[in-house]
Amino acid sequence: MNQLSNHFPTAELQNSDAAHHLHPFSDHETLIREKSRVIVRGEGVFLWDSDGNRIMDGMAGLWCVNVGHGRREIADAVHEQMLQLSYYNTFFKTTHPPVVALSEKLTELSPDGFNRVFFAGSGSEANDTVLRMVRHHWAILGRPEKSHIIGRKNGYHGSTVAGASLGGMSGMHAQGGVLSGISHIRQPYWFDEGGDLDPDAFGLLCAKALEEEIDRLGEDKVAAFIAEPLQGAGGVIIPPPSYWPEIGRICRERDILLVADEVICGFGRTGAWWGSETFGIEPDLMPIAKGLSSGYLPIGGVLVKDTVGDVITSGGGEFYHGFTYSGHPAACAAALKNIEILQRERIVERVHDHIGPYLQARWASLGDHPLVGEARMVGLVGALELVPDKPSRKRFANEGLAGGICRDHSFKNGLVMRAVRDSMIISPPLTITEEEVDLLVALVEKTLDDTEHTLRSTGRLSA
Numbered sequence: 162m163n164q165l166s167n168h169f170p171t172a173e174l175q176n177s178d179a180a181h182h183l184h185p186f187s188d189h190e191t192l193i194r195e196k197s198r199v200i201v202r203g204e205g206v207f208l209w210d211s212d213g214n215r216i217m218d219g220m221a222g223l224w225c226v227n228v229g230h231g232r233r234e235i236a237d238a239v240h241e242q243m244l245q246l247s248y249y250n251t252f253f254k255t256t257h258p259p260v261v262a263l264s265e266k267l268t269e270l271s272p273d274g275f276n277r278v279f280f281a282g283s284g285s286e287a288n289d290t291v292l293r294m295v296r297h298h299w300a301i302l303g304r305p306e307k308s309h310i311i312g313r314k315n316g317y318h319g320s321t322v323a324g325a326s327l328g329g330m331s332g333m334h335a336q337g338g339v340l341s342g343i344s345h346i347r348q349p350y351w352f353d354e355g356g357d358l359d360p361d362a363f364g365l366l367c368a369k370a371l372e373e374e375i376d377r378l379g380e381d382k383v384a385a386f387i388a389e390p391l392q393g394a395g396g397v398i399i400p401p402p403s404y405w406p407e408i409g410r411i412c413r414e415r416d417i418l419l420v421a422d423e424v425i426c427g428f429g430r431t432g433a434w435w436g437s438e439t440f441g442i443e444p445d446l447m448p449i450a451k452g453l454s455s456g457y458l459p460i461g462g463v464l465v466k467d468t469v470g471d472v473i474t475s476g477g478g479e480f481y482h483g484f485t486y487s488g489h490p491a492a493c494a495a496a497l498k499n500i501e502i503l504q505r506e507r508i509v510e511r512v513h514d515h516i517g518p519y520l521q522a523r524w525a526s527l528g529d530h531p532l533v534g535e536a537r538m539v540g541l542v543g544a545l546e547l548v549p550d551k552p553s554r555k556r557f558a559n560e561g562l563a564g565g566i567c568r569d570h571s572f573k574n575g576l577v578m579r580a581v582r583d584s585m586i587i588s589p590p591l592t593i594t595e596e597e598v599d600l601l602v603a604l605v606e607k608t609l610d611d612t613e614h615t616l617r618s619t620g621r622l623s624a
């Protein structure tokens with residue numbers, strides 16, 4: 162790969178950014194002091210910063226660049242669509258060809274019984290749509306009191322008020338509060354909370370928490386349960402195999418709608434088109450975003466099974482909901498081309514049959530490192546648990562410190578890994594090659610060694 166010469170005055174950009182740009186999920190005091198990294202180009206699995214350093218994008222942007230960076234044919238499709246029809250809305254009995262084509266394509270790719278899609282501009286808006294749609298659905302059926310929604314602690318469903326409320330991030334709840342009529346049950350996080358139980362027994366215990374919460378509220382009051390097939394932002398928490406079948410049984414028996422938030426898992430991340438396929442989930446609604454366009458333009462939506470779709474479309478009058486950019490033509494064109502690439506290059510099959518198992522095997526071997534308590538992965542999304550004492554699964558006293566040190570070393574070594582507390586996360590573009598996997602794993606090994614060295618030399622790792 163050739164290096165990019167520096168056409169960008171890094172310090173000027175950083176200073177201006179620090180002065181005028183409020184960043185998402187950032188501690189601005191730290192950010193202003195330490196300055197932002199300026200990313201100027203992307204190609205395949207690589208990024209370049211404004212000083213010409215090449216960095217492997219181990220996170221596919223924010224879990225979204227499934228087909229890799231720099232696809233000219235997506236840019237061309239958007240360009241052509243913008244010249245033809247740059248914008249028109251889909252309110253007031255109007256439509257346009259790209260939104261029709263994308264709706265048809267998505268329902269063709271979805272599990273049986275999913276025949277409709279509602280478009281939004283992001284995953285957060287998709288989950289706002291979920292909240293309003295499930296309540297509307299029960300109201301049409303004459304059961305408006307069936308309105309409570311159950312989510313999970315440490316789940317992530319976006320950053321709008323509804324998204325943050327459905328999610329179970331306590332830090333987010335503390336800033337701005339939680340909507341009423343939403344509660345959260347425990348997460349199936351065996352490594353942290355499983356104790357002496359084997360994973361399957363623990364999975365069943367966590368699923369039973371849903372039944373207990375429904376009993377507490379009364380099943381005639383509960384509209385839906387929402388969860389990610391695997392928790393992404395919560396730390397790539399992969400539920401034990403016993404968990405989802407039991408959740409499915411409970412929702413069916415209690416007449417509770419099941420919402421699988423596919424914003425990360427959808428479009429191949431777990432080695433199938435849907436995380437629901439990988440984990441054996443039969444949802445009624447699937448919010449989507451991220452991999453839908455591989456991040457080339459912002460777009461999200463909710464895939465709707467006939468159980469809900471038939472109700473919404475055959476009574477209840479107008480659903481007072483929608484966004485100016487629902488089904489934006491250029492975003493639809495980007496998503497259509499992205500899906501065409503996923504299909505033409507058989508990228509999802511490749512994750513399932515070949516590159517997924519290849520990285521999973523290499524990743525598992527990282528579990529031998531003295532700092533790593535667990536190395537887990539499904540498809541091409543995984544985590545390493547950093548611990549001071551492997552056998553006990555005990556965590557570092559100062560949570561997040563080791564993760565932060567590891568993330569900084571990783572960047573220095575030319576790899577984007579994300580730290581969630583003391584879990585290191587990767588979710589690379591699905592197009593990553595074997596050679597690039599080897600490089601990724603070598604960079605992680607070096608990063609773990611560097612992290613161990615820093616922890617030892619600062620007295621945070623004794624034995």
Ligand SMILES: *Cc1c(COP(=O)(O)O)cnc(C)c1O
Nearest residue numbers: 283284285317318319422424425
């Ligand atoms: C990222 C994410 C969202 C929110 O999507 P935005 O496009 O950032 O609004 C919702 N759900 C899950 C599971 C996510 O990972």
